[in-house]
Amino acid sequence: MNIDAVSLGQEFTIKAIKDKGNPIVRKLYAMGLKEGKRSKLLLKNGRVYLIRLNNSRLIIDRDIAKFIEVA
């Protein structure tokens, strides 16, 4: 499943990240989003999500979230 299926406040694990050739995906990777990491969905607003990753908060849009498989 992807982040769209996660409920607000729910924690999840990054299972896989697709299309690592995409520069934005690689940037996300450099921002700490990596397979095996635990994260938490803090808020949703339309097509953007706010997730917590360690001590940082990341905004990612729905289109890029589709590249991230979570469990």
Next chain:
Amino acid sequence: MQKRIIKVAIAGNPNVGKTTILNRLAGTSLKIGNWPGVTVEKKEAVLKFGDYEIHLVDLPGIYTLEPISEDERIAVHFLEEEKPDVILNIIETPNLERNLLLTTELLEFSTPTVLVLNMIDEANKLGMEVDAGRMEELLGVKVIKTIGRTGVGVKDILPAIVETYEKNIVPKPVIYGEELEEALRKVYDKLERKDVNKHDLIKILSEDEGFADIRKELEGKLGKGIHDILSDERYAFAHGLYAEVVKKKGISARDLTDIVDRIVLHPYLGFLVFVGIIYLVFKLSFDFSSPFVDWVDGFINDFLAPMAYLALNVLGLPEWFLRFFSEAVVGGVGFVLTFVPLIASLYFFITFFEMSGYIPRVAFLMDRFMHKLGLHGKSVIPLILGFGCNVPAIVATRTMESTRDKLLVIMMIPFMSCPARLVVYAFFVSIFFRNHPALVITFLYLLGIFVALLTGFLLRKTAYRGSMLHFVMELPPYRLPSLASVLTIVWVHVKDFLYRAGTLIFGASIFIWLLLNLPPGVKNPADSLAGSVGKVLVPVFEPIGIDNWKATTSLIPAFLAREIVISSMGTIYTSAEGIEPEEEEFDLAESFREQIIGLGLAFRDALGSLLTLSITSLQVEEEEGEDTLRELIRRDFSPASAMSFMVFILIYTSCLGTYAVMAREIGKLRATLFLGYSFLMAWTFSFIVYNLVSLL
């Protein structure tokens, strides 16, 4: 003896406190804020330390050495091409693991490096404990713990830079997995030039087609693409290092930021908070500054001007010089200076919110709305910065990953009303709309936003079609800015305004005054060169209600900066209507005493005004019957034409600074075409507003 130069690159992730540390080290007042992307250009500060001249180059924040946006390209280009003597890598300690990914890439340069573990206080609050000694041992570089905001530990940075440079303390080599190391060795063996570092080797391996065979062999061995291999290897190194040096990892428990975000970023409540904050910023700016605006007005006209007249009379200067002083200096520049308290107050609150971490939250909040325009929420940040000043707002678009988005946002920014325009509104509103000042000013700000959105929509449907790039951004935690850092930034803006008053505005006042007095011997200013030019322009502006030469003439030099329209009006009306300086007995001591008492009263009134909820400051008392500038303007304008004039000033990009930076960022042709577009929009909206208000 000539000092030796050390070129230092300050590098790190965005929003980790690089500029704050530079300001602490060099005593500079470079702009700081609490969101990723405050620094978009490389900024250099030079300082002397011991036998050295240290050139500290503050680079835009980067997450990786693979740049996407223009600001990231600037940083990476500097690191790759300019070959700094020392890299000062600033690390946000609470997010150490992620920051170490970039550190790993920087270590690949084998350049003498100093690591700064910044925001150590925030890490401690989270329960994190970092062993700096172990880190030094593992990496072979100096590691310093700092708190940039308070300056703790910053004094150790310069000695560390010098020692690192003198002893050429290069980091220990970064060793990756066996297969990757073997591939890099093969690349090295194949190279003719051997003066390469690990960063160069990796770049050649991953990009150079001449080495595709080695790349493919490696990819085949590890069963994944080169980018995956490099990311995984670097992450493994960073993670291993993190595990070695962090004694306690701390808990990322829900903190105050999360609680506040639940309200501030709520899809509905968040909008109410946003509107409330905007209202509060204007209410506090106006009401707090108003008594000081009155005081500065009195200080210039009742103290400085009479004192100067006295001195000029004693010196026996000619009559034309006294007239010049009264009309161009007091009437022109002096009048604009009265608005300094308003400018300072507005910047105080804007800076406070920039440094608190609220501004990037608006990007999250507004994304849904901006999406309808074909932009994502991140584009809101430069637009909001435009309320402070359009020039840095345009430069801030360099953080945008897509050229199309950048162009779209640049074309929208000039419609965001800046404090220079507020000076013009404050002046006209205090004359014509005393009963509804807040309503009129809010309308003007909203109209600016509407024109910006309309422009974005039109461009999106015509010249800049295409799809958006993805929206990825980091949100910082809320931070309470220190009063000293807010005041430092406010002072930078005020100094800039005073500088412009002393140069551009003063120059424009002289220019207008000369035009009013040419050809030599002209008696009636209406027959002067200024009058003639103004009259030629009247037919253009007559349909929008601006039908007198004094107003049209004041618009000409206003192309340099909008507030010049007020100084020009001051000069023109003082000259044309013959406002004479008051010839009262001037007692220096008594007058000075009055000014001191006046200043005390201004403080009292300013603090008192903060206790009310509505904006009350622009409800000034009538001055009818007096030949003040306001009274003369009241005779020449109607509420409809005043409104039309303000709308014209709002929409037409009459600001040389904005034009110049637009020309630099998007090219002269586009900038000039935009100027024509903004004129047409300004004229059209002024025409509509003039006719609508005339019907009321």
